[in-house]
Amino acid sequence: MKFNIFKFSLFALALSFGLTSCDDFLDRPAEDSYNEENYYQTDAQCIAGVGYLYSSPWYDLQRGYFMIGEMLSGNIFQSNNAYVSFTVNGSDQNLKLAAASMWSVIAHANTVYNSIKGAPESVSTAARNTSMGECLTWKAMAYFYLVRTFGEIPIIHDNAASLAAGDYNSVTKVKIADVYDYIILTLEKARTLLPKSNSAGRIDYYGATGLLAKVYLNRAGVTGSLNAGDMAKAAQYAKEVIDESGRSLMPNYEDIFRLQNNTCEESLIAWRWTANGNVWTAQNSLQCDLGMQGFDEFGDTWGDWTCPTVDLQEAFGIKLLEQQPDAWINNVDTRLKGTMMLPGFFYSYFWQDKGGFDYLRFQFDTSYNSGAAGEVKPGTGSNIVKHLYGNANDHVAGIGHSAAYMYNSLATHLLRLSDVYLTYAEAMTGTSGSTSDASAIDAFYAVRSRAIKNYERPATVTWNDIWKERRLEFAFEGDRWYDFVRVSYYNPDFCIKELENQKRNQFWNLTDLYKNYYETGSWTVTNQGYDENTSAPNVQMLMKKNQDTGKLMFQLPFATEDVTTNPNMATSADGVHVDVYATYSYD
């Protein structure tokens, strides 16, 4: 018996202690994914390691993109929206998400930049530099959005280092001019790293340079009056892109926004979304917020009431209640149809499987659209076209794979070549307000004549021409508000006046008008009218006096909880001066 016990014990002991004795038993890094130690080892890995900076961290900005960029600026109407009525505050969800997204881009860009910088020798200099340059350009882009949205902001140069230092709760805002310096420092470094030509869709040297031109144009007014030096710099960099990049404008304006042209030459910097893979945040969901119910098959569109303002219609020369449909159907500016849907418009590139998309029929014919409500939902009688891809079939036809609920693959262009053209033209107006420089007029003419075929080349171009042109060219592209912001640096009164005089309200009783037109072909205004009752917003609610210039300028508040944690982020708190070039470097 004793022998049995002995044998039994020995066996069990050997079994149990044998298993726990080795250290390997407890060493369990992630098994189903790479980790920091074994990734960033090859050229391909470094290049793939920055691909997501073109989409995922930006995802939470999608709503802020059109709400900040287009609602505040008077291009998009939605009743009772805080961005339309200038009542945005620090607890606004979309604002917080937008901020979180922009700061997240910076955190990612800093982290990946450092990982690639520290990659082993096995990574070639070319791949290393290109990837690092892309990181820096995206970082600069995020700061560019931030400084224009929030005004003075803190600079987070290296997230891991800031976290380790533990001082992140007491950092201060930095003066706007210094933030611009930091962006310039970052972009200048990116330009030394990026190749003249990168693979399709990725940022190259000219993308960073074009962005730099725009940054200089924005910085030009920071001191309270336009700075000729900055304007010259902006012109210089823009010219470099125009002359040397070899890129050209897409001949037909509406084509820029089609899936098959996601990576067209005109697109210098873009968010590169994909529905392929169904990873949340890698996709474009703008059609959901901007497309009409029933526009696609996924039940994911609710943008009927998010519509172009009457003011934007009028900027295109359209007065719905005073003109006949001919005025818009045969409008000379091809951008109109590529921007907004109006009664009588027909889109061959949407609903291709159903023979094309008819805006009016969509609203009234249940055999065409089972959800046709028989009513005009948008208060201003039109809907948004940009950022829409169409239906499921259009998506497959455009890019080869399917869309899904809240997923599509349409790229969102953030810097187009035409923007560089107009930046150049504007920079050439300098401080005088107009230019007759041939190359500047060429640039302006190139943009405007693409849209308006019979447009004649002007002899001079004024600042005001460009100001208006930018609105039409980039409507709904998330940029218009920032035009106001940069002008408010040196001319706030102009901005206040323009915004307060906008037609930011809706029309009444459009359903009867549209229905009659749909049924009889006759456009007869009866009891329709524009809402004159709703008073203009008090736009100064979102302005703050610049501590250096004494002028009011636009800025949105920091998230409430950031202010609670760090009172230095309060709207009333002023930023400090930082000598950027002495404090930060990328070497």
Next chain:
Amino acid sequence: MTLLGYSPVTYAAGGSSPLPNEVQQAKKITGTVSDAMGPVIGASVVIKGTSTGVATDFDGNFTMQAKPGQTLVISYIGYLNKEVKVTAGQQHYNITIEEDKQMLDEVVVVGYGTMKKSDISGASVSLGENAVKGSIITSLDQSLQGRAAGVTAVSTSGAPGSSSAIRVRGTATINANAEPLYVIDGVIVQSGGQSGAAYGLGDALGNGSVSTISPLSTIDPADIVSMEILKDASATAIYGAQGANGVVLITTKHGKSGEAKFSYNGMVAWNHQGKRLDMMDLRQYAQFYNNLVSQGELQANANLADPSILGKGTNWQDAVFQTAMQHSHQISAQGGTDKVQYYVSAGYMSQEGTIIGSKFDRLSVRANIDAQLKSWLKLGVNATFSDTNDDLKLADSDEGLINYSLTTIPSIPIYNIDGSYSSISQEGYTNPNPIALAMLDEIKLNRKKLTGNIFFEVTPIKDLVWHAELGYDISSSKGDRWKPTVNLGTWTRDDNYASVQKNSSTFWQLKNYITYSRTFGKHSATAMVGQECWKSRYDYNNVANTSLPSNEVHNPQLGDGTPQIGVGYGSSSMASFFTRWTYSYDSRYNLTYTYRYDGSSNFGPDKRWAGFHSVAGSWRFSNEKFIESWAGKVLSNGKLRIGWGQTGNSSIGGYAWGVSVSAINTALGKSYRPNNIANKSVQWESQEQWNVGLDLGFLNDRINLTVDWYRKQSEEMLMRLQVPIYMGSSEISNGSSRLAPPYGNYGTIRNMGVEIALNTHPLVGKFQWDSEFQISFNKNKLVSLGDSDTPLQGYGQWSDVVSLTHVGESLFSFYGYVTDGVYTSQEDIEMSPKPVKYPANGGFAKGTTVWIGDTKYKDLNGDGIIDEKDQTNIGSPMPKYTFGWTNTFRWNNFDLSIFINGSYGNKVANYLKMKLTHMNSAWTNQLVDVMDCTRLEPIDASKDYSAGVDRGDGQLVYNWYDDPTNVKITNPGAGMPRASIQDPNDNDRWSDRYIENGSYIRLKNVTLGYTFPKKMLRYIGLESLRVYANLQNLWTITDYSGYDPEIGVSTASVNVMGLDNGRYPSPTTYSFGVNVSF
């Protein structure tokens, strides 16, 4: 109290031997055996020196043949043997037996062994079978509520089989996992995931790290014989790194030798949601709408213009709640020989939820076998298999059914005339018909689990036992999501979606421990050393697709879309060594020391191992001669316990110390992104706890009092660094884009409290009354957050902060503005502190600036401006105390049990109310209360506006309601602000308006049972039969205005408790059941 149905072994020989000659002179005697509390059932009465004996019946009576001069020996476990001489003249004997104070009470389960309760120096509570049986529960954790001092149990949802948030002695960590460690028959319960996402259900059950899915719902409560809750560190330290949140040891039923005994337990119940929120019906809604029109907020709507011609409209609440049926059945068999005993059971239960479409069922089987293979070798095998199915619905959160059913306006019908579901879309508002949503979309979860262990106990020499055990938990789950195509006119979904995720995991643990116990004279000592290691391996694969050809078959393979594949796997492990030494002198002085050394794969190579000590002592002063002589008559038990110990926490998941790089598809090809910022030096969270306890028993333990005081402090708390949004790692970002901040050892939390349990037997004899009362007080405090000052943030739904915990405060306090009435006039606005929307240029506008009738908030920091800095702590969700009181009455064969529990001093955040009183949209239904909101009227109705009037900044206005100088309040003192579609002042911001008193007292359970007399049952061949009726959650006394004040943890955000965003209310349950054995 005596235990029903216990048969002492001495009874075995009764009546089987041939009668000796003397019996001829024997006569019939009768007797009654009782103890201090009344008759004792099943006591053995044996004639000394013979094998003749009987057992007492249900009333303590016995009848037997005995000769005068013989001695009866009455024995009963836990009691002193009593001898009574049979005398010639006496035929009836009333015998009272006394408890054996030396073996005062039962042997209780402690980690890695058992101990006599009298020798225990730590703090623990036992829950017997009755506590589990007393409630109608589908998940074991639900039975802990109000039953054990120091344990707070709050159910997360009223859904069938849903989880409870269990906190042993307060929340001691702000890690997502603050739940105690559950150990069933020695095997650590594997949760299988807390969130819906872990089961492949995505965000269908909310975005939080916890969901309502309970890991314990896979266990049939009818198989449980007892639960032991280890509370203080001297008790939990033996579980070392896993013990910081307390340990619940669960013991299942085992067989007893003897003839096979079969039992059937059956129950049928109806669950009912009685309470309704007072929402506007169609007429009231029309009035409300018209009021908005009169204030210039909305355009008139012809359909609503005359409320008197309207009906009541749709009652969406009635549509979404149902009376739900529940039934359960369990059969078991147990028995065995002296060498081998078995217990086997099979159970099935099925429960519908009170929200339409929700359902839970469970099938489980168990086999427990104990065998004495050799005199030195014992074998035990426990195994259980369960198969559960959940039909889940998202009840709470903004997208939950409760929310939708409350906010959907009464003018919408549920069905169209043709019987199909209706739908509606209004400006800025598209509503999926909540009933259609509940019935069409599917969220299903199937879980299968095989758990158990096999162990050997070897006794090579006397007093030495070596226990070797292999435990296992093999689980799999299948999570299905199905979204069919829907075409409800304005609400269409032309593409369907199917997703299936299969998870599987294998967990095994191997342990060996050797226990040596020895008694010499008055000394007794036990030494135990052991080793344990476990490994857990998981993998999952997920397949999803869209565009399936029809809604009939839900197989993603049939889809025409781009199939999505997700695969993941990983493992974690732990290795441990532990020891426990106990010493007891004369059962007066007891000392226990434990030590455990743990290594976990969750930490980096340099930080893997940590040791945890504990020491505790107790003094049983009632055994001291000088006390006994002084108070012996009254004081039957008196024990003072003092303990100190350390435990740890490592539950941060695998590889949190490094940076994993995960794949993400992009338009530029497959990309890889870092998930977090690294912290290689992250290490164990450690906890230190002091406990001082006093056990007192009076009058032969008719009154028992236990009081414990504790102080426990968690240091180096494991958590993600809290950072502001501008650090780019904010929690509000989407998980798949977020660069998470590092895990580290940042915080310190302290919990201090007192627990009192008072168990008494006020009435004994024919009519019995037992009372068990327990109350727990706990205070907690966030002592530090390391270097960070960023307070802990909790979110209501997405990124709206509702709770903030600053260093020095109690955890998870709600944080917001304090209201101070409404602005009554333009002067009032001008004279008051300036809100953010105060127009500096004097241009008041009702849609864009602060206005008359808006809520005034307090300027708490006195700077003349009302802004973020005026937010403050507006209430704590932590109760000051919780209590439970169980009363059991017995009379003849009836038993009545009444269980009351409650919570005092906690606040509930009525998040739902915020949405039901915001008054900034005409397209969401509101509480009837909003009809009494502040209304405005002109001061001078005849003022002429035809030429326009300057509103203050040069802009002309044309209506009284746009002219700030001509607006006054119709109904001052209304409390609720004006209704405003633009709501520029943000009147529905998070404020004390939504914080309510969450205290409640609840009649949790009333059970009335009847046990049929054995005499009667014999004729029909039954051994016992009991029928009962149970009422659960019959009534609740509370000030809370929502459905149910019991809220629990948030399924949307960590750091939030007691927030009601449409929590699935706990139903009232009416049930009838039967227990039969034969």
